[in-house]
Amino acid sequence: MTAVSDELRANGRVIALVPTMGYFHRGHLSLFQVAKANADLLVVSIFVNPIQFGPAEDYRGYPRNVDGDRAMAQNAGVDYLFCPEADVMYPSGYSTYVEVTALQHLLCGAFRPHHFKGVATICLKLFNIVKPHVVVFGQKDAQQAVIIRRMIQDLNLDLEMIVAPTVREPDGLAASSRNEYLTSEEREEAVVLHKALEHARRLIESGERRYETVRGEIVALIQEKPLAELEYAEIVEADTLKKVDPLRGDILIAVACRFGKARLIDNIALKI
Amino acid sequence: MTAVSDELRANGRVIALVPTMGYFHRGHLSLFQVAKANADLLVVSIFVNPIQFGPAEDYRGYPRNVDGDRAMAQNAGVDYLFCPEADVMYPSGYSTYVEVTALQHLLCGAFRPHHFKGVATICLKLFNIVKPHVVVFGQKDAQQAVIIRRMIQDLNLDLEMIVAPTVREPDGLAASSRNEYLTSEEREEAVVLHKALEHARRLIESGERRYETVRGEIVALIQEKPLAELEYAEIVEADTLKKVDPLRGDILIAVACRFGKARLIDNIALKI
16 A cells, blocks of 8 residues: 555655545545545545454444445545555554543543544554545544544644535434444434534524533433433534533534444534 | 655655754764665754653753754764754644553653653654654664664554664763763763673673573672662563563663763663
């Protein structure tokens, strides 16, 4: 992969990378489109990264479909699919990890203590192997995007990061490989995450600035659903991920909620 | 700096980087020579890296002499001196750190708990800014070299690492900016580190393979010196830095010892 990239770079071609865990859906396809619009060539990596899953999480069961992914990638105009094996990425004796200390234990990080260390580490490895000029991430994984942006800046990585909008199902549910886990009942209830976020948006647009009020209404809406197990609903500064009260500036409203086996996240970004 | 490197690379020039904390002595000059022999252009960075010093350590007092360094660099044929400021390398909000977990708390790391995290982080930043093909480190800082080599491998960095031999004063003391701190009495005693290591080498060459025996003789020789405060004397595997007993394979014999204000380190590498 590095040899391919070196040759492309030597020929002046602009390389985009979209790092993924595979099991492509419309969300991924949208990232590919954004990437292609900003580069000459698109590399997509598929790697279900073991070190970003906790011991009780769904690493083994995470949905995989490499053949289906390959077909979708070809249709989408992906130039290179990079699919390394776990024992090549983390050989015996592997010891190096990247941490973004101020951001990694907030929001999802409070529930997944080693998750973002694993995410930052694999992204840095993929950046070093693929040597892209441009990397594209999705807004759906908002905290991941903030952390990778911070890492790129802090480690002086010479690449541009683009965050592409969340792609949603017709009813508003954010596209996610983990939607696969939902029973039809859970699937029906899961749209509440989007509805609660949009309700919060309207509250704020109508002038509400009290953190507790907005957050309280999000929580109440989600908790009306019998199958929803809310992990968190937070309103934070978009770059520092710190709680903001009263609401002002660039903010992120983020939720994480379990429906049965599926842990779903969603968010909206607002400028007040 | 990155723009300069990009242009050099685009023109096919091979760039070497020697990262330093300045206050050049013969040890640095030897690294520069090795680097120049392996590249078209030599970049030397001077940066006294605050995050690799503990709160009670000598960050503020670390010897600095940028004018003298510049003159020596010019004489030595250094092409670029890169001297960033601390608040540029670590601006407000800085949060990203690299750890080499299996190696960073051994040997010196047991006495300097955040030191190698700071070293790995600044080296990665400098590599990303300067984009060298070749980096050169000194064997005197043996643990640093092992950690940086591991980081390069683990993070898939596309660069070659060369470790150059330790340069010594005529009596055998390893060249170090911190020798500056020694009083003449301490300076006289400090040569015991080299003598003890050479004694250990002879013991092993004459067939001794017992860890405790070899280590015991090193410790005894150093402790004969009234001004020596030994931190550790260890015999470890050269790549894992783990204690090796009985002695075999590629080993590193490493010592750290205080003489007054100066904390000095030295080592020898042996193949048994």
